[in-house]
Amino acid sequence: MKSKEEDERNQVYRETLRPNWQKLDYDKTDRGRKMPKPLVCKQYLDGEIFDLETDIRNLSVKTLYEVVHSRRSLRKYNSGSMTKQELAYIANLTCETINFGPGYAFGVIPSGGATSSLETYFYLHDVEGFDQGIYHYMKRENKLMKLPIKVTSDLVNKAMSNQLRNAQIVVFWTATPYRTEYKYSFTAHKMIAMEAGHACQNLYLASESLDYGAVAIAAYNQELSDQLLEIGGEEFVIYIATVGRK
Ligand SMILES: Cc1cc2nc3c(=O)[nH]c(=O)nc-3n(C[C@H](O)[C@H](O)[C@H](O)COP(=O)(O)O)c2cc1C
DSSP states (O other), X not given: OOOHHHHHHHHHHHHHHSOOGGGOOXXXXXXXXXXXXXXXXXXXXXXXXXXXXXXXXXXXXXXXXXXXXXXXXXXXXXXXXXXXXXXXXXXXXXXXXXXXXXXXXXXXXOOGGGOOOEEEEEEESSBTTBOSEEEEEETTTTEEEEOOOOOOHHHHXXXXXXXXXXXXXXXXXXXXXXXXXXXXXXXXXXXHHHHHHHXXXXXXXXXXXXXXXXXXEOOSOHXXXXXXXXXXXXXXXXXXXXXXXX
């Protein structure tokens, strides 16, 4: 039987899922107080930059109807490198940002108030033309930057609570909550989680349309994942997914 303590704790956590918008006083948000707008696009200064292939429009082998209906979470993958085009296609459909400025960004992922709290990192495990490593998706340029982070597949696997398997790529989404809190205060957190869900669904569909499989991962090791990406505090991992050959 559930303890009283557990019950009370869950009641508190549930508040995140049902924020009372009528209590949100826009004048008392940081935006209302005219605080500086947060940047919605993280920029690393130190790392090798990689262009992504652009000839990717016609890679899908299925219709949208077939993609949506044949998608399943896949946890067993075949070996064989992912091609550069396939990586570019997946990155494009999951991360592409078309228009942004201070405090807002518009792209392929819907975002509460366009506040774009997510950043995307790829662990490239087996992709043609790319060394294994952690790559940050550069929203401004639509390119990848290889971060100077020492990483091994063993460290990645531990961070993901042993769910790396032999995936060709791993996607890590991080949240920077202040970007959304700035405008929406306590109603922000539910929207951030939903935004991550939208991004992951795009990943599922993009993978399926290439006849790859994917699986969402929420049961990862928070501390090790943040350590792996050398983040924490204001920015932390919120969701992970693997993608691999069927
Ligand atoms: C938010 C979320 C978190 C999930 N976390 C994990 C996870 O940590 N590990 C895992 O193997 N599957 C995870 N999954 C995948 C689900 O188990 C899977 O979606 C579910 O069993 C339904 O199967 P389907 O995706 O094939 O429809 C997660 C799915 C969602 C939506």
